[in-house]
Structure formats: structure tokens, C-alpha cells
Amino acid sequence: MKTTTVLLCGVGGQGTISAADILARAIMGAGMQVKISEIHGMSQRGGAVTTVVRFGDDVKSMVSDLGCADVVVSFEVTEAMRCVSHLAQEGSMIVNVEHIKPLPVLAGKARMPFKGEDYLKDLGALLVPAHDIAVSAGNPKTMNVVLIGALSKRLDIPVEVWEEAIAGRVPPKTVEANLAAFHAGRAYIDTL
Numbered sequence: 001m002k003t004t005t006v007l008l009c010g011v012g013g014q015g016t017i018s019a020a021d022i023l024a025r026a027i028m029g030a031g032m033q034v035k036i037s038e039i040h041g042m043s044q045r046g047g048a049v050t051t052v053v054r055f056g057d058d059v060k061s062m063v064s065d066l067g068c069a070d071v072v073v074s075f076e077v078t079e080a081m082r083c084v085s086h087l088a089q090e091g092s093m094i095v096n097v098e099h100i101k102p103l104p105v106l107a108g109k110a111r112m113p114f115k116g117e118d119y120l121k122d123l124g125a126l127l128v129p130a131h132d133i134a135v136s137a138g139n140p141k142t143m144n145v146v147l148i149g150a151l152s153k154r155l156d157i158p159v160e161v162w163e164e165a166i167a168g169r170v171p172p173k174t175v176e177a178n179l180a181a182f183h184a185g186r187a188y189i190d191t192l
Contacts, residue, residue, distance in 0.1 A: 005064045007073070008074075009048065009049065010049050015075070015143065022165050024036055025168060026155075029157075030157045035053075037052045069086040071151065072087050073094045075098070076100050077096075078099065092154060097117060097129050130143040133146045137181040152186055162182065
């Protein structure tokens with residue numbers, strides 16, 4: 001099996017790192033090798049968070065060059081636009097339709113990108129209203145697991161393995177809500 005690269009990007013507090021951990025657990029549960037590289041930046045202050053997860057039978061490095069990500073999962077539209085250059089030519093993007101204003105925009109020194117969702121859609125990105133789906137599934141804090149559910153439709157890992165990875169990572173009292181969010185994310189992708 002060739003090495004597959006997934007890049008997860010978002011803003012601090014969105015659960016990007018937890019999602020990457022669930023992904024890594026599912027990969028290991030499926031019997032594959034996995035390597036992870038995280039960039040936290042100023043994540044606790046709402047800055048960018050990027051995690052690269054590479055997996056396969058024999059993963060040599062966790063480094064991913066520009067144009068090498070098979071899947072980019074973005075937790076926010078502007079971060080998706082920043083990471084387009086990482087996407088492989090035949091890669092796919094899953095993007096949460098949330099817009100979070102970065103500090104330069106809040107300070108009045110920059111503007112939000114114009115028609116970011118249209119730009120991403122033209123590139124073939126799958127736009128997912130992850131927050132709304134998480135609310136419908138019972139817990140708005142499970143938005144990251146909604147995106148993991150969407151991603152799971154692109155990876156050849158059995159559903160049961162994903163469920164075990166989620167149950168093993170989230171707090172015990174939130175397992176049911178997170179599993180509902182995961183399945184809602186999967187179901188949403190089926191509608192696209």
C-alpha cells in the first residue's frame with residue numbers, strides 16, 4: 001500500500017489535534033503504520049493549527065511537501081484556502097463552512113477573503129456545515145468528529161475501527177454524542 005497523506009488544518013480550539021489523534025488511532029486499529037507531525041503555532045490564542053498524518057504499510061517520514069496531501073480536511077474556510085497548495089493533483093478537500101476572523105482582521109489590518117467558499121467549491125472541495133450537523137447530532141462540541149466522519153468516507157478503514165478509535169479517545173460521558181456526530185458526518189457526505 002502506498003503512503004497516504006492527510007492534512008488537517010484549523011484554528012486553535014476547534015479540535016483539530018483531537019481529530020488527528022482519532023484518525024491515528026483508527027489507522028493503527030486497521031493495522032497500518034502511522035506518523036504524525038503537528039504545528040500548533042499560537043493555537044491557544046486562535047492561531048493556525050496544522051497536523052499531517054501519513055499512513056500505510058511502511059511510512060518513512062511524517063513530512064509532507066507542497067502538493068502531496070491526498071486529503072485536506074479543513075476546520076475553517078480561510079485555513080482551507082491557505083492549505084490548497086498542499087493538496088495533491090488528484091487529492092480531495094473536505095471543508096467546514098465556518099469562518100473565523102483572524103487577529104489581523106479583528107484589528108482592522110486585513111480583510112476576510114472574498115467568496116472563499118465559492119473558490120474552494122470550484123476546486124472540487126466538499127463543503128460541510130459541520131457545526132450545524134454537530135448541533136443536530138446533539139452536541140456542538142463534536143464538530144471535529146463530524147469532519148472525521150466525512151473523512152472516513154474517503155479512507156478504507158472499517159466503520160467499527162473508527163467507532164473504537166472515537167470511544168477510546170473522547171471522554172466516556174461524550175462517547176454517544178461523538179458517535180452520533182461521526183455517523184452524521186458520514187451520512188452528510190453521502191448526500192453530496
